Amino acid sequence: MLLSVKRQDETRGNEPERTRKSAAARPKSRRFRVWRQERPFVGGVLIAIAGVEMFFSGQLDIGHLHVQLGIEGLQATVIPVMLVLLGVLAIVMPAHHIFYGVIALAVGIYAIIGVNLGGFLIGTILACIGGVLVVAWMTPDARARAKERAQRLSEDDVQNAESASGESA
Numbered sequence: 001m002l003l004s005v006k007r008q009d010e011t012r013g014n015e016p017e018r019t020r021k022s023a024a025a026r027p028k029s030r031r032f033r034v035w036r037q038e039r040p041f042v043g044g045v046l047i048a049i050a051g052v053e054m055f056f057s058g059q060l061d062i063g064h065l066h067v068q069l070g071i072e073g074l075q076a077t078v079i080p081v082m083l084v085l086l087g088v089l090a091i092v093m094p095a096h097h098i099f100y101g102v103i104a105l106a107v108g109i110y111a112i113i114g115v116n117l118g119g120f121l122i123g124t125i126l127a128c129i130g131g132v133l134v135v136a137w138m139t140p141d142a143r144a145r146a147k148e149r150a151q152r153l154s155e156d157d158v159q160n161a162e163s164a165s166g167e168s169a
Contacts, residue, residue, distance in 0.1 A: 040101070040137035044091035046130030047104045051083030053126065054111055054119035075114035082107055083127055090134045101134030 058076030083104060090100040108127025111118040118124030138146065 038140060039091050039094045040097045040134040041091055043101065043130045043133030043135075043137060044087040044089075046087070046126050046133065047090065047108075048084045048087030048130075050108060050119070050123040050126035050130060051080040051085075051087065053080075054083065054115045054123035055080035057119040057123065058115050076116070079107060079111050079115050080119075080123075083111075083123075087130065094137070094139070097134050097137055101131045101137075104134065105131035 055077070058073075058080065086100050086104045086107070090097055090104070093100075104127055108118065108124050108131060111124050111127065112121075115123070118127075
């Protein structure tokens with residue numbers, strides 16, 4: 001009996017090398033997917049992209065006209081750095097996602113005044129969408145509780161409808 005059991009290493013020896021590599025890569029992608037679902041990942045990335053876009057729109061030279069002047073030059077640097085930082089913090093520390101999302105929304109809207117129309121409105125739109133996604137994000141536990149609550153409410157609606165149709169007949 002012990003001789004008929006193959007070790008795991010022996011069974012993998014006949015497989016092609018690329019199959020072994022893809023099998024080894026699967027757990028990493030699964031771990032990243034699980035990690036990503038436990039955080040407001042998409043919203044944080046959108047906020048960070050908005051900051052990068054605003055930074056590059058604030059550093060423009062159009063012909064001989066330099067867009068970044070005076071105190072606006074400071075705002076054109078601080079606001080994008082703040083947005084990138086808020087995006088990263090929303091991903092890394094999801095417990096404070098509402099705070100980071102609201103601040104990102106406020107900074108994104110203020111960027112209309114402070115950074116070349118908010119990165120020519122593209123950065124402001126990205127920051128606002130990302131901020132809303134970060135604020136609206138729910139933890140997996142909260143999502144499960146909301147789904148259970150919705151199922152209970154739908155079951156109650158079905159029971160109420162059945163009792164109402166029974167009474168009217």
